[in-house]
Amino acid sequence: MTAAQASRRVAYDTIRAVHESDAYANLLLPRSIERAGLSTADAGLATELTYGTLRREGTYDAVLAIAADRPVADIDPGVLDALRLGVHQLLSTRVASHAAVNESVELAREAGGRGAAGFANAVLRRVSRDTPGEWLSRVEQSARSDDERLSLVFSHPVWIVRAFRRALAAEGRAAELEDLLAADNASPTVTMAALPGLADVPGDAMRTPYSPFGFRLGGGDPERTVVGSNGRLRVQDEGSQLAALALTRMRPVERGERWLDLCAGPGGKTAILAAEALSGGAQLDANEISPARAGLVRRAIAGVPLEVTVSEEDGRVRASEAAGRYDRILVDAPCTGLGALRRRPEARWRKVPADVPDLTQLQRELAAAAIGALRPGGVLAYVTCSPHLAETAGIVADLLREFDGSVEELDARETVRAISRTVPDLPEPGDASGRAQLWPHRHGTDAMSISLLRRI
Known part of the structure; x- marks a missing residue:
């Protein structure tokens, strides 16, 4: 097996596991690459094939339905994944057409036998005869509405397209919808953080525009950098960095403050x-209901010389048992994750609108319990990696109604601007709230929502 064939095999096996076993590509793929012994270049190919195919799955399925003249639901799942992988190579990479077709046909043969191989060969050769632009035009013409057109062309479920449009419209920027959808389909660059007070940004690194300790490496293996620094240099999206800093730097830290990270994993x-608490003389507790993710939290803070207790409880219970105890609490709430689709491409196909009500109820309950655990004057940072208005502005509005007169919203936008190296474009939303919403297409970060609430 050649190196390129091994890369395709790793990509195909990962895609199959995602669809067949609900595996997470970001967790499975690195292990598969390591087991296969791929070089850096071949690992890059496997990563591009895996993530690119998963991101554009909706578009590729529309192409395949036309090329095969049948619904993709009628194609054997193993064969369908081989076809998706082949179409990605034909329409979105520089892989030679003959290699893309031949290798994908072989994968289809393994999945479904000689008949499946013949079918895959015919379909992929038909796809290879026309340009990507011609196929995209056919896909657009098959749409029955503009929302469906955007869904097919940009490979997002219709309900997510509509949720994004509403979130952008709240800022008066609905015209940016296509830019946002396109940004979700671009491979994100690896962003890192130097834990404040414990590590410096490497001199040869490129500083990120907003976080005061964010950077990008010019090359090399980020994992080697993380291990070599004892975790004090770490991979972390810049939006995630800003969300944590919004809580720690919204006002000066007073020694002896007590903080809680209520939903801490990973x-x-x-x-x-922890690094900020160490610098300011504060105490930090953390909580994560999942034992596996709690273990990741302990690993993440291992390089910080601060004693942090990590409990493993339901966050609502944990907060309710600590009434009036904390000065600052972070609720990085479980959410749809629609703000991180560029990094978790399969998530867009797993989430459905019916997921939102249960999540918003949990988010509301976690945030309400956290408010009860604040001392007078204490501040809650309510954060989601989602721009969905039900998970962001809707939750904050509910909390302000529930705690009318005892909670006030602070201006998170001004806080984020104040801590940033360059001032981010954060327009005031139509509801005049203080919420800060980051965007992949505008800021190069995950679509992180940050709200700050102070207990009066």
Whole structure:
């Protein structure tokens, strides 16, 4: 097996596991690459094939339905994944057409036998005869509405397209919808953080525009950098860095303050809180209901010389048992994750509108319990990696109604601007709230929503 064939095999096996076993590509792929012994270049190919195919799955399925003249639901799942992988190579990479077709046909043969191989060969050769632009035009013409057109062309479910449009419209920027959808389909660059007070940004690194300790490496393996620094240099999205800093730097820290990270897993923001607490003389507790993710939190903070207790409780219970105890609390709430689709491409196909009500109820309950755990004057940072208005502005509005007269919203936008190296474009939303919303297409970050609430 050639190196390129091994890369395609790793990509195909990962895609199959995502669809067949609900695996997470970001967790499975690195292990598969390591087991296959791929070089850096071949690992890059496997990563591009995996993530690119998953991101554009909706578009590729529309192409395949036309090329095969049948619904993709009628194609054997193993064969369908081989076809998706082949179409990605034909329409979105510089892989030679013959290699894309031949290798994908072989994968289809393994999945479904000689008949499946013949079918895959015919379909992929038909796709290869026309340009990507011609196929995109056919896909657009098959749409029955503008929302469906955007869904097919940009490979997002219709309900997510509509949720994004509403969120952008709240800022008066609905015209940016296509830019946002396109940004979700671009491979994100690896962003890193130097834990404040414990590590410096490497001199040869490129500083990120907003976080005062964010950077990007010019090359090399980020994991080697993380290990070599004992975790004090770490991979972390710049939006995540800003969300943690919004809580720690919204006002000066007073020695002896007590902080809580209520939904801490996997620990990236916890590490920043721990470093900031160490510098300011504060105490930090963390909580994560999942034992596996709690273990990740402990690993994330291992390089910070601060004693942090990590409990493993339901956050609502944990907060309700600590009434009036904390000065600052971070609720990085479980959410749809629609703000991180560029990094977790399969998530767009797994989430459905019916997920939102249960999540918003949990978010509301976690945030309300956290408010009860604040001392007078204490501040809650309510954060989601989602721009969905029901998970962001809707939750804050509910909390302000529930705690009318005892909670006030602070201007998170001004806080984020104040801590940023360059001032981010954060327009005031139509509801005149203080919420700060970051965007992949505008800021190069995940679509992180940050709200600050103070208990009066």
